[in-house]
Amino acid sequence: MLNGVSVFLIGMMGVGKTTIGQLLAQRLNYEFLDTDMFIEQATGQSVSTIFAESGESIFRQLETATLSQVSSRLRKVVATGGGIVVAPDNWSYLKHGVIVWLDLPVEQIQKRLSDDTTRPLLQQQDLGSRLNQLLSERRSRYAQADIHILIQPDETPDQITERVLRAIAQECDRKRQMDEAIQQLNKEMPFQTNAD
Numbered sequence: 001m002l003n004g005v006s007v008f009l010i011g012m013m014g015v016g017k018t019t020i021g022q023l024l025a026q027r028l029n030y031e032f033l034d035t036d037m038f039i040e041q042a043t044g045q046s047v048s049t050i051f052a053e054s055g056e057s058i059f060r061q062l063e064t065a066t067l068s069q070v071s072s073r074l075r076k077v078v079a080t081g082g083g084i085v086v087a088p089d090n091w092s093y094l095k096h097g098v099i100v101w102l103d104l105p106v107e108q109i110q111k112r113l114s115d116d117t118t119r120p121l122l123q124q125q126d127l128g129s130r131l132n133q134l135l136s137e138r139r140s141r142y143a144q145a146d147i148h149i150l151i152q153p154d155e156t157p158d159q160i161t162e163r164v165l166r167a168i169a170q171e172c173d174r175k176r177q178m179d180e181a182i183q184q185l186n187k188e189m190p191f192q193t194n195a196d
C-alpha cells in the first residue's frame, strides 16, 4: 500500500515510538531505524553523554544530519527522537514519508518514565510539569502529522500497531483518490492560458 514510502513516527518521549516502530517494520517488511540509536552508533556516545558533554544544540545538529541521511531511503520505519519536530528544517525531511503522531496522555507517559535515567530533558524533580511544558511547546508541531493515533491506557503494542497499519492504509487510499481526482480534472479542464 505504501509503494516503498517510509514511515516516520513522531511524538513525546515514552509514547512508544521505538517499541511500535519495531513491530510496524516487521509487519510492513521494512527496515527499522531509530534516530537516537543511529546517533549513539555514529558518535559512540549515549544521548545523555552528548547532552552533558556537548550540549543540546550539538545533539539537535546530529539529529538533523541523521534525518537528512535516512529520509532519502525507501522502505524504512523511522522512530524519531521526541524533539525532532521542533526544528523547522526537519519537516522538509519528514515529509518524504508518511508521518504518524503517537500520542499518549501525560499521566501515562509519567507512569512509564518515572524511573528513567536515560532521557536528559526529564532529569528533574517534577516529571509531570516538565512533560506538560514540553508537550505544550510541541503539540502544534506534532499535530502537523498525516496521522494522529491517540493511544488508550491499556492498549498493547500489538493493538497499537494494528491501528497504525489501518490508519496508514486509509491515508494511502485518501491520497490515491485525491491524485485520481486531480488527474481526472486535469483531463476534463486542461489548463488555459490568457491567450486562449
Ligand SMILES: Nc1ncnc2c1ncn2[C@@H]1O[C@H](COP(=O)(O)OP(=O)(O)OP(=O)(O)O)[C@@H](O)[C@H]1O
Residues within 6 Å of the ligand: 011, 012, 013, 014, 015, 016, 017, 018, 019, 020, 036, 079, 080, 081, 082, 112, 119, 155, 156, 157, 160
Ligand atoms: N503499549 C505499551 N504499553 C505499555 N508499555 C509500553 C507500551 N509501549 C511502550 N511501552 C514502554 O514504555 C517505555 C517507553 O517506550 P519507547 O522507548 O518505545 O518510547 P519512545 O517513544 O521511543 O521514547 P523516546 O522518544 O524517549 O525514544 C518502554 O519501557 C516501553 O517498553
Ligand SMILES: O=C(O)C1=C[C@@H](O)[C@@H](O)[C@H](O)C1
Residues within 6 Å of the ligand: 012, 013, 036, 047, 080, 081, 082, 083, 084, 118, 119, 120, 121
Ligand atoms: O524529547 C526530546 O527532546 C528527546 C527525546 C529523546 O528521544 C532523545 O532524542 C533526547 O532525549 C531528547
Ligand SMILES: [Mg+2]
Residues within 6 Å of the ligand: 017, 018, 019, 034, 036, 079, 080
Ligand atoms: Mg525511542
